[in-house]
C-alpha cells in the first residue's frame with residue numbers, strides 16, 4: 613500500500629471486497645468479520661480533516677483521536693475547533709489521544725484514569741459532543757499492563773483502544789513512523805484474521821506519495837508559513853519587517 617489518498621481508498625475497497633465490515637469502537641460487537649479504522653492526530657488537524665473527507669466520500673466512519681496537550685496544535689483555537697467540527701460533520705467520532713508523559717504525577721493506573729477523564733471533559737467542551745474513546749500516545753508499560761477500564765463520575769466511561777481486547781480479539785496493524793510493520797495488503801486479502809484494528813496517521817498521506825524525509829521536511833517548513841500568517845494578525849505591517857518570501 614502506498615501512502616497516498618488513492619492508496620488509502622484502495623485499502624478501503626480491499627477491506628470491503630474481502631468481507632470486512634467497517635465499524636467503530638461502538639458498533640463492531642455483533643460482527644463476525646470487521647475492521648476498526650483509527651487515526652491518531654499527533655501533528656496536524658488539517659491533514660486529519662483531509663483524510664476524514666476522503667473517508668466520507670467512501671462512506672466510511674472512523675475514529676480520530678485528538679490531543680489537548682499538543683505542542684503542535686491548540687484545540688481551543690477557533691481554527692482548530694472548526695476543523696474538528698468538520699471531522700464530526702463527516703460523521704466520524706472524535707476520541708482523546710492521551711499523552712501520559714505530559715504529567716509528572718502519574719504513578720498509578722488510577723492517576724492516569726483521572727487525568728484522562730479530565731482531558732476528555734476539556735475536549736468535550738471544544739467539540740460539543742461526548743468523548744467516548746481514548747487512545748494512548750506512546751504509552752508506558754505500566755499503562756499497557758494495567759488494561760485500564762476508564763471511568764469517571766456517574767455513568768461516565770471511555771473505551772480504551774489500548775485495552776487487551778483490541779489487541780487480542782483484533783489483529784492490530786499500524787503505519788507508525790510511515791512504515792507498516794507487517795504487510796497490510798496481504799493481511800487483508802488473505803483474510804488472515806476475522807477482526808482488524810488499523811491505526812493510520814493522516815500525516816503520512818498525500819495526493820502524490822512523499823517519502824519519510826519529504827513529509828517531515830514539508831511539515832516543518834509549512835510551520836513557518838503558518839506562523840507568518842498568524843503573525844499578520846498580531847503585528848501590523850509585518851511585511852515591512854519580514855517578507856513572506858524570506859521564510860522557507
Ligand SMILES: [Zn+2]
Nearest residue numbers: 652654749750
Ligand atoms: Zn500519538
